[in-house]
Amino acid sequence: MNFKKNIPTVIRQFFLIYVTVLLIFTIFRGILFCTELARVTTDISTHDIIKSFLMGIRFDLVISGYVLIFPFLISSILSFFKKPFPIVNEILFYFIFVLFSITFCVCAIDIPYFNQFFSRFTITGFEWLDNPAFVFKMIVEEPRYWFMAVPCLLFIFLFYKILRKILANCTESSTLKIAAKIGIYVLCFGLIFLGIRGRIEKKSPIRVGTAYFSNNPFLNQLGLNPNFTLIRSFLDSKEERNKTVQLLPDSIAIKNIQQYLNIGHPDKNLPLLRQKNENEIDPNDYNVVLVLMESMSIAKMERGGNTENLTPFLDSLSTKGYYFKNAYSAGIHTFNGIFSSLFSLPALFRQHPMKESSILKYHGIYSTLKEKGYSTAYFTTHDGQFDNVEGFLHANDCETIISQANYPASEIKTTLGVPDKYLFQYAIPILNKLSKKNKPFVATLLTASDHGPYYIPDYFKPRSKEIKKQITEFADYSLRSFIQMASKEKWFKNTIFVFVADHGAPMDNTYDISLDYNHVPLLFYAPKIIKEPKTFDCMAGQIDIFPTIMGLLNQPYGNNTLGIDLLQESRPYIFFNADDKYGVINQDWLLIAKNDGSKKLYKYQNKDTHDYAKEQEEVVEKMNKYAESNLQTSQYIILNKKQ
DSSP: OHHHHHSOHHHHHHHHHHHHHHHHHHHHHHHHHHHTGGGOOTTSOHHHHHHHHHHHHHHHHHHHHHHHHHHHHHHHHHTTSSSOOHHHHHHHHHHHHHHHHHHHHHHHHHHHHHHHHSSOOOGGGGGGGGSHHHHHHHHHHOGGGTTTHHHHHHHHHHHHHHHHHHTSOOOOOOOOOHHHHHHHHHHHHHHHHHHHHOOSOSSOOOOGGGGOOSSOHHHHHHTSOHHHHHHHHHHHHHSGGGOOOOSSOHHHHHHHHHHHTTOSSOOSSOTTOEEESTTOSSOOOOEEEEEEETTOOGGGSGGGTOOSOSOHHHHHHTTSSEEEEEEEOSSSSHHHHHHHHHHOOOOOTTOOGGGOSSOOOOOSHHHHHHHTTOEEEEEESSOTTGGGHHHHHHHTTOOEEEOGGGSOGGGOOBTTBSOHHHHHHHHHHHHHHHHTTSSOEEEEEEOOSSSSSOOOOTTOOOSOSSHHHHHHHHHHHHHHHHHHHHTTSGGGGGEEEEEEESOOOOOOOSSSSOHHHHEEEEEEEOTTTOOSOEEEEEEEEGGGHHHHHHHHHTOOEEEOSSOOOTTTOOOSOEEEEOSSEEEEEOSSOEEEEETTSOEEEEOGGGTOOOOOTTTOHHHHHHHHHHHHHHHHHHHHHHHTTOO
């Protein structure tokens, strides 16, 4: 009893408010669950349902913390005074009541919204307000839009009564000394802040993708709080990276792309759709392993002109498969490389499609091969929540995701997690397990060792003296170890390995865009399948990886991307982004176009810095038209969900 009395009144009050609010949020989540029972299939375990509800508490704590942190701070300060502050207390009461009432309304609106769109409420819902008469009529005529008004009003009324009772007595009863009270308040303030952040990990706070733990899309979204998705979508819409671009009118851009891709009779709903390998009656069921090599610029390779023998294994391997020496990454960030390599859509300035509050379903290698009976997996060395990768890939048919949370703590050496060699070592038994399911698999492995913070294991003895070169050596050594380990497994002979960098490294700064940042190796390696190795001079990009894999598999599919099968098709240029500018390139010319409208044209092969833009206006026009058409079309199909 004395312990209870010693707890400051403010602490007890706000604890009760938290419990009340979390209970109401959970009831709303339960109502949503009950209205969507049809989506709760028999293969969903009770454990996963419980996990989804527990995940929901994390998101509820974020919203609750944002509402309560200011009143808690004010109330804590006032508790040190011996006199009451009735006006301030009344203001704080209505502050808490009004804000939470709004959150309850959002939860109520979210239930019919989810029923309609299979998505938690986001800023997109306010697009309806452009036509209020239509919205009002829809609400009146459709009961599912207003049946939640009753429980919503009931919860608001009950919350008013409960909150009044909780805050009725603001008299401080604790006999603790001032120092002890301050310590308790600071601790509680820290706990509220931790609840707001949602994660202890230092890299990033809680994200929408944090809720995506399952292969069931309903359970993934059930754990979200619609107030969180609404606020997150609003903030995302204000970020420069998410601003839409208007390079060309959509209709013109699409028509240009259809000409470039030889789409003679385009589908009205899917303007990029091409049916590929339609006549293949005996497709291959080879496994696919895509290795995204961190920062592996082609300039680090002997085949790229480097004389320091940094990548002896990768150089050797490149002569044993299909090697594309004019391949370019879509952007300069890892998320660009992941997205473009897996889904065959380009980077678009600062936009980050994997971080969107409403995670879209994309046409890519995972969904396509999963439909054909493949197991799907993704491996990374570090935090799976970084860049929202884990949640995004779960939502896009990646069944197994291995990240930092899966590795032994003793093997985690830096903030980027485990070294490359351990990543590969850890992956082999899992790939073995997938191979024993009597169906093929597709797996992506993202390395990290060729990136700071630098870590060189004691067992590795580099030749170089510079740490930046040492980590490249270690990255190459790890690739060798991976192939050596894989070659001993039964599935090796039936596997296509694809090696590409997520992006390069800015080693040469001759131009406004460092070509080394985008010029990357691209290799298809399969010694038991590819009998005649070949080096290709054609222009290639990460966006071409998925269609080229499907071509090697001879699998019939619909290509609804901007990528092409490099073994069957060709492109006049390849294009890439560097946040505020883009580049377009072929064997002769490099065009750099900036957001301010300026364009420069270079003969880059000999690092010629003369700007030929005024002398070669026709070249500039053709190259720019190609890039703008691709970028504008990509934006169109994403915004209009045509992917």
